[in-house]
Amino acid sequence: NAGVMQNPRHLVRRRGQEARLRCSPMKGHSHVYWYRQLPEEGLKFMVYLQKENIIDESGMPKERFSAEFPKEGPSILRIQQVVRGDSAAYFCASSPGTGEAGYTFGSGTRLTVV
Amino acid sequence: DAKTTQPTSMDCAEGRAANLPCNHSTISGNEYVYWYRQIHSQGPQYIIHGLKNNETNEMASLIITEDRKSSTLILPHATLRDTAVYYCIVVPNFGNEKLTFGTGTRLTIIP
Numbered sequence: 001n002a003g004v005m006q007n008p009r010h011l012v013r014r015r016g017q018e019a020r021l022r023c024s025p026m027k028g029h030s031h032v033y034w035y036r037q038l039p040e041e042g043l044k045f046m047v048y049l050q051k052e053n054i055i056d057e058s059g060m061p062k063e064r065f066s067a068e069f070p071k072e073g074p075s076i077l078r079i080q081q082v083v084r085g086d087s088a089a090y091f092c093a094s095s096p097g098t099g100e101a102g103y104t105f106g107s108g109t110r111l112t113v114v
Numbered sequence: 115d116a117k118t119t120q121p122t123s124m125d126c127a128e129g130r131a132a133n134l135p136c137n138h139s140t141i142s143g144n145e146y147v148y149w150y151r152q153i154h155s156q157g158p159q160y161i162i163h164g165l166k167n168n169e170t171n172e173m174a175s176l177i178i179t180e181d182r183k184s185s186t187l188i189l190p191h192a193t194l195r196d197t198a199v200y201y202c203i204v205v206p207n208f209g210n211e212k213l214t215f216g217t218g219t220r221l222t223i224i225p
Contacts, residue, residue: 004157029168043158043215054211091157097210102148105157 004029005074006105012112013082021077021109025094031055032075033093033103034067043091049075080099082113085090123220132189133221136202139183144206147178148213151185151198152167158201158215161187197223 006026013019025032034046048056049069059065062083069075079086089110092101119137126132138147148163162169162176164185169176175188191198201218205211 013197032209037155042217043152045212045214048210050210055210065161089155093158093213095210102160102163103213104160105150107157108155110155 004092004104006090006092006106006109008108008109010106010110010112012114014114015083016017016081019079019082019086019111019113021079021090021092022074022113023077023094024074024093024104025092025105028095029096029104031095032069034075034077035091035093037089037091037108039088046077079111082111084113087111087113117179118216120202120216120219122202122217123222125222125224126189126192127190127224128194129204132192132196132221132223134187134189134200134221135184136187136200137184138159138202138204141182141204142206145204146206147185148174148203149174149176149207150201150203150213150215151196152201152218153195158218192221192223193216194223 007022030051032049035043037043047060047061047067052071066078066082089108091105091108093105095103146163146165149161150158152158162174164176164178178185199218199220201215203213
C-alpha cells in the first residue's frame with residue numbers, strides 16, 4: 001500500500017513563474033492537508049481539503065495561493081507569481097477522515113525560487 | 115485545540131531510554147495525544163497516539179497521566195537514527211481535524 005506521494009520532490013522556479021505541487025493521498029484516504037515549512041522553522045498548516053471541497057483554508061495566504069482536490073486525480077497546491085519568500089518545503093498529509101487513524105505525511109516538495 | 119508545552123531540546127546517550135515529556139493541561143475529554151517526529155527535513159513520521167491508557171508499539175511507549183494533563187513518550191533504546199524533532203499534538207478524535215504543530219523537542223542522541 002503506497003504512502004502519500006508528492007511530486008516533484010524538488011522544484012526550481014524563477015520569480016514570477018507558477019509552481020504546481022501534487023499530492024496523491026493514501027488509498028482510501030479522502031482528506032488532504034497541506035503544510036509549509038520555511039527554512040529553520042516549524043510546520044505551518046495551510047489548507048484542508050476533502051474531495052472537491054475546501055474545508056479549512058485559514059492558513060493559506062490570501063493572494064497567489066490556491067488548492068484543489070478534484071474528484072479524480074491528486075490534490076494540487078498552486079502558487080502563482082512566485083517570490084523568493086515562497087521558497088520552502090511543502091508537505092501533504094492524508095487521513096481517512098474518521099476514527100483514530102493517524103495522519104500520514106508525504107516526503108514533501110522543496111520549492112526554490114531563484 | 116488544546117495547547118502543548120514541550121522542552122526545546124534534550125540529549126540522550128545512545129542505547130539508553132529517551133523520555134520526552136509533554137504538558138497538555140487544557141486537554142478535553144475527546145482529545146487524543148499524538149506524537150510525530152521529523153528527522154532532518156523529511157516528512158513528519160507518526161509514532162504513537164493515545165487517549166487515556168498507556169500505549170506501546172514497535173517504536174515507542176506512551177505514558178499518559180491519570181488526569182491526562184501530561185504525557186511522556188519513551189524510546190526504550192535510543193539509536194543515532196532517533197535524532198529528530200519530536201512533536202506532541204492534541205487533536206479531537208474526529209479524524210478530520212488539522213494537526214497544529216508547535217515547536218517540538220529537538221532530541222539529540224549522543225554516541
